[in-house]
Amino acid sequence: MTLLCLELKTFSQRAEKITKTSKGGRTALVSVGIAADDGRCFYAVNRELDFHQASASLPWEAIEALPVAKDPLRLDWDDSEVMTMEKIKELFEAFIARTDNPQFWSAYGNGDLRDLRDVFGYYTDCLYPPGFPRWISSAREQLARVIDAIGYRDPDLFHQLRATGEAGYGAQQSRRHHAFANAHHTLRELQRCEALAKENGVDTSVREPARLDWSFVRAAVGQVRERAEA
Numbered sequence: 001m002t003l004l005c006l007e008l009k010t011f012s013q014r015a016e017k018i019t020k021t022s023k024g025g026r027t028a029l030v031s032v033g034i035a036a037d038d039g040r041c042f043y044a045v046n047r048e049l050d051f052h053q054a055s056a057s058l059p060w061e062a063i064e065a066l067p068v069a070k071d072p073l074r075l076d077w078d079d080s081e082v083m084t085m086e087k088i089k090e091l092f093e094a095f096i097a098r099t100d101n102p103q104f105w106s107a108y109g110n111g112d113l114r115d116l117r118d119v120f121g122y123y124t125d126c127l128y129p130p131g132f133p134r135w136i137s138s139a140r141e142q143l144a145r146v147i148d149a150i151g152y153r154d155p156d157l158f159h160q161l162r163a164t165g166e167a168g169y170g171a172q173q174s175r176r177h178h179a180f181a182n183a184h185h186t187l188r189e190l191q192r193c194e195a196l197a198k199e200n201g202v203d204t205s206v207r208e209p210a211r212l213d214w215s216f217v218r219a220a221v222g223q224v225r226e227r228a229e230a
Contacts, residue, residue: 002099003037004107006136007183010115011057027118030054031066033180034095035187041179043097044088045081054108061175089120096131107186109138126143139186142204143193149202 009030034042045066051074055063065081069125075082083091097103106112113136122128197204 001101003187004096004099004102004104005035005139005183005187005190006112006116006187007033007102007179008106008112008115008119009058009062009179010119011054022205023056027115028054029085029088029119030058030062031179032092033178033183033185034092035180036099037187037191038099040095040099041184042091043081043179044083044091045079046088047075047077047082047084049075051075059177065178065181067176069138085119091172092120093132096133097129099131102131102133104133104136105142105190106136107138107140107182109136109141112136139190143189146193146197146200146202146204150196150200173196190224 002171009032010027010030012026028049029046031043034040052156066072067082069075069078070078075098114132116133116136117123122132125134128134194204196202197212
């Protein structure tokens with residue numbers, strides 16, 4: 001099993017910016033970062049980003065974290081990390097396809113999965129490429145569960161453990177908005193959480209919903225609708 005920690009930087013596009021030929025939805029990708037526990041990493045910035053709209057929608061620190069050129073202020077298209085959405089999608093799919101038994105994590109879990117599907121246009125399961133996540137677990141929820149299982153009630157502990165990332169992580173505000181820096185921090189946070197759980201005998205096995213479980217949910221919803229219409 002390989003841990004993959006994911007971070008997406010996105011913002012909501014205005015309706016007039018969404019055309020019929022757009023491959024994505026209302027969520028516009030700014031950048032994406034992945035940190036794997038086998039040492040591999042991936043980072044890319046969307047070349048097709050509406051830079052002026054993003055500048056108006058995001059904190060300035062988030063713009064500073066991107067490779068930018070000045071006079072005029074814009075994305076630096078000569079930077080190797082700035083790519084078209086087609087190239088980002090290709091490299092992203094290749095990265096996860098090369099991962100042995102991936103287990104996906106992010107700070108907030110399935111909220112990031114929703115954005116991921118939207119920016120890449122994966123609206124149904126049949127469009128998913130090999131290895132694409134059906135579920136993304138939340139590192140923050142995992143940490144909270146471990147602390148609660150151990151019985152700690154110190155409110156500062158949660159924040160102290162969340163701060164165990166790379167040295168100087170909090171020193172630069174721009175790093176807090178860098179997709180790969182955030183993904184790497186989530187990985188370090190998850191590893192510290194696992195170590196803490198092991199020290200205290202806490203089971204941290206991730207309980208992901210089986211894919212077939214959703215058929216029972218749909219059936220139950222269908223029955224409720226039929227009764228309501230009867």
